[in-house]
Amino acid sequence: MVVLTDWRMAKVSDLKNRPEVAEHFDDSQWQKVNVRADEGPLRPGEMAVFRMPVRLTAADLAVVRADLNFGMIDDEGWVYVNGRLAGESHHWSDSPSFDVRKFLQVGDNTIAVAVKNIDDAGGVNKGVALELKNPPVPANWQRSAFKGLAEVIVQADSNTGDIQLTADSDGLHPASIVLRAKPGARRPAAP
Numbered sequence: 001m002v003v004l005t006d007w008r009m010a011k012v013s014d015l016k017n018r019p020e021v022a023e024h025f026d027d028s029q030w031q032k033v034n035v036r037a038d039e040g041p042l043r044p045g046e047m048a049v050f051r052m053p054v055r056l057t058a059a060d061l062a063v064v065r066a067d068l069n070f071g072m073i074d075d076e077g078w079v080y081v082n083g084r085l086a087g088e089s090h091h092w093s094d095s096p097s098f099d100v101r102k103f104l105q106v107g108d109n110t111i112a113v114a115v116k117n118i119d120d121a122g123g124v125n126k127g128v129a130l131e132l133k134n135p136p137v138p139a140n141w142q143r144s145a146f147k148g149l150a151e152v153i154v155q156a157d158s159n160t161g162d163i164q165l166t167a168d169s170d171g172l173h174p175a176s177i178v179l180r181a182k183p184g185a186r187r188p189a190a191p
Helices: none
Strands: 007-012 031-033 047-056 065-074 076-081 084-089 097-099 107-116 123-133 161-167 175-181
Touching: 007 123, 047 123, 065 076, 065 084, 065 107, 107 123
Parallel strands: none
Antiparallel strands: 007 031, 007 047, 047 107, 065 097, 065 123, 076 084, 076 107, 161 175
């Protein structure tokens, strides 16, 4: 998880064809802004572009997903990564998240958010983080047999998805089964 805190912001008059969302736009003269606050710096009717540089290594990008998570974009926002539109948010109470892996590159990257505030105080609020998700680690399976039967115990984590089990043995037909892991309520811990 990379917490993104080095944001800059400039107010704009409209959000059409903004050069400020481009990858190499010079924002060095823009004011710094705290995106971790509960409310943003924009007044009703104001618009702005927020920008943040991110440097990533090849090891950082050896992931299957890179989720850009926002606490809040208030009220409407268009998210750009290296000048390309990566996602949109159109409700102030959402906590939008976008998989931006395909937009990232080794070295310098730029995240830009064009924001249109409608009511009250707005902007990019409640924090922003880039969550780099590694591929799942293959399980180290062990087996035991009792009178020709096998028992399989599957231990789940917080990930959802399909688990395919395949078995074969000399003299037997191979068999497969798919288990679907779904989110569920956490069980209480034993005292």
